[in-house]
Every structure is written in C-alpha cells, then in structure tokens.
Amino acid sequence: MDDDDRMTKYDGTRVLEFFTERAAGWDARFPDDGPAYDAAVAELGLFPGDTVLDAGCGTGRALPALRAAVGRQGTVVGVDLTPAMLEVAVLAGRHRGALLTVADAARLPLRGGVLDAVFAAGLVSHLPDPAGGLRELARVVRPGGRLALFHPVGRAALAARHGRPLRPDDPRAEPNLRPLLAAAGWRLVSCADEDHRYFALAVRD
Numbered sequence: 320m321d322d323d324d325r326m327t328k329y330d331g332t333r334v335l336e337f338f339t340e341r342a343a344g345w346d347a348r349f350p351d352d353g354p355a356y357d358a359a360v361a362e363l364g365l366f367p368g369d370t371v372l373d374a375g376c377g378t379g380r381a382l383p384a385l386r387a388a389v390g391r392q393g394t395v396v397g398v399d400l401t402p403a404m405l406e407v408a409v410l411a412g413r414h415r416g417a418l419l420t421v422a423d424a425a426r427l428p429l430r431g432g433v434l435d436a437v438f439a440a441g442l443v444s445h446l447p448d449p450a451g452g453l454r455e456l457a458r459v460v461r462p463g464g465r466l467a468l469f470h471p472v473g474r475a476a477l478a479a480r481h482g483r484p485l486r487p488d489d490p491r492a493e494p495n496l497r498p499l500l501a502a503a504g505w506r507l508v509s510c511a512d513e514d515h516r517y518f519a520l521a522v523r524d
Contacts, residue, residue: 334445335400338377342403345378346411353380355471359518360384360438363467368392369435374424374456375399375442379408379417385438386416396429398422425452429459436465443468449490453503460523466505468496470517491517 341348360381365371367390373381376397385395395417399405402421408414422428424442437456446452456466470477474492478485485492490499493510496519500507505521 338401339403342378342401342407345404345407346380349471352471355516356381356440356469357384359440359467359469359516360388362518362520363388363436363438363465365389365393365436370394370433371396371436371438372427372429372434372456372459373397373417374427374437374439375445376408376419377401377404377440378411379405379413379419381438381440382408382413382417394418396420396434398424398427400424425455427455427459431458432461434460434464436460436467438467438469440469440471443490450499450503453499453505457504457523462523464523466500466521466523468517468519468521471515473512473514473517475512476514491519493519 365385365388369389370393371385371389373385373395376382376399379397382395382397389395397408397417397419399421400423405419405421408419420428425446425448437460443449443452460466468491474485474489488495490496493512496510497507500521504524506524508520508522510519511517
C-alpha cells in the first residue's frame with residue numbers, strides 16, 4: 320500500500336474499502352514507480368536464499384525484484400489486507416515465485432523469527448497502531464534481520480501533492496520513527512526523506 324496517507328486515522332475496515340475501490344486502476348495511477356521499487360529492494364541488502372516478506376504488498380510491484388534478489392533458493396511472501404489488490408498482482412503476473420495471502424500486517428500468520436527481512440511500502444501510515452505494527456514485524460524477523468520502510472516520494476513532496484502541511488506527529492518523521500522502532504525491537508540505521516523517495520532501513524536487535 321503506497322497511496323497518500325489520507326487513510327492514516329482509519330481503521331482496517333476503511334482501509335479495506337479504500338483500496339478495494341481503487342485496486343483495478345492502481346498501477347495506472349503510478350506508472351513510473353517501478354525503478355524506485357527496484358532501487359529500494361536493492362538497498363534492503365537481501366542475499367540469495369533469504370526469506371523476505373512484502374508487508375502490505377498491494378499490487379505486487381516489489382515482488383519481482385524481491386524474487387530476483389533472493390534467487391531460487393529464497394522465499395518471497397506477500398501479504399495484503401485487500402484481496403482485490405492481490406488479484407491485480409496475479410493478473411499482472413507478479414505472483415510468480417511468491418507466496419501471496421490475504422492477511423493483516425499487524426497480525427501476521429507467521430511463526431516468530433522466520434524471516435530475514437521485511438519490505439514495507441507505504442505501510443506505516445496505514446497502521447492504526449504503528450508501534451504495534453512494528454512490534455509484529457519484529458516478532459517474525461530473526462535477530463540481525465532487516466526492515467525497509469519505503470515510499471516512492473518523500474513526505475514533503477507527498478504533502479505538497481495533496482495541498483496539506485507536514486504533520487509533526489507523522490510516524491515516518493525520523494524524530495518519531497527512531498523511538499518507535501527502538502521500542503519495537505528495531506535499530507534505525509538510516510533514514511532518507513527526499514523529494515524523490517522515502518527510505519528507512521532498520522535492523523532487528
């Protein structure tokens with residue numbers, strides 16, 4: 320999920336309704352984001368044989384790059400709350416080599432410590448409880464595993480696009496994100512919030 324953050328304060332039902340209504344035309348709204356996704360996956364630093372989760376995978380734009388990074392020996396899992404988004408991923412052929420399932424990223428159907436990494440595009444701003452969601456992601460990642468929080472444009476550019484100011488309580492702002500991650504069991508390694516991208520990398524303590 321990587322639309323603007325109009326859904327930040329909405330519960331899961333509203334998020335489901337929002338993305339179901341927009342799923343069919345989602346990729347047409349963001350036709351040029353593919354290279355940004357590929358670059359973000361490269362920054363996550365995956366290795367052949369890794370097991371990686373695309374949390375809130377939407378129409379699966381990161382899935383091909385994740386599969387290429389982990390190779391045939393690796394495992395790619397994609398979860399999204401919205402079945403219609405996963406249907407678009409399948410129609411686009413992005414499901415090949417990935418395990419897709421309908422699930423809430425804040426309540427993952429995974430055992431603890433089974434993942435090497437998580438890729439999450441636009442996810443944090445759609446979580447009703449960002450701290451709880453980050454704890455859930457930490458639960459399923461092994462110590463030393465990595466988390467990438469990504470958006471193809473930065474916070475300021477996104478706010479300007481929608482004619483609103485930056486919110487001081489935005490969980491993606493580095494001063495807010497760092498303690499959120501630390502409380503959830505992550506250590507923030509880097510945070511780039513530029514016009515052309517948002518990318519935060521964290522390591523599981």
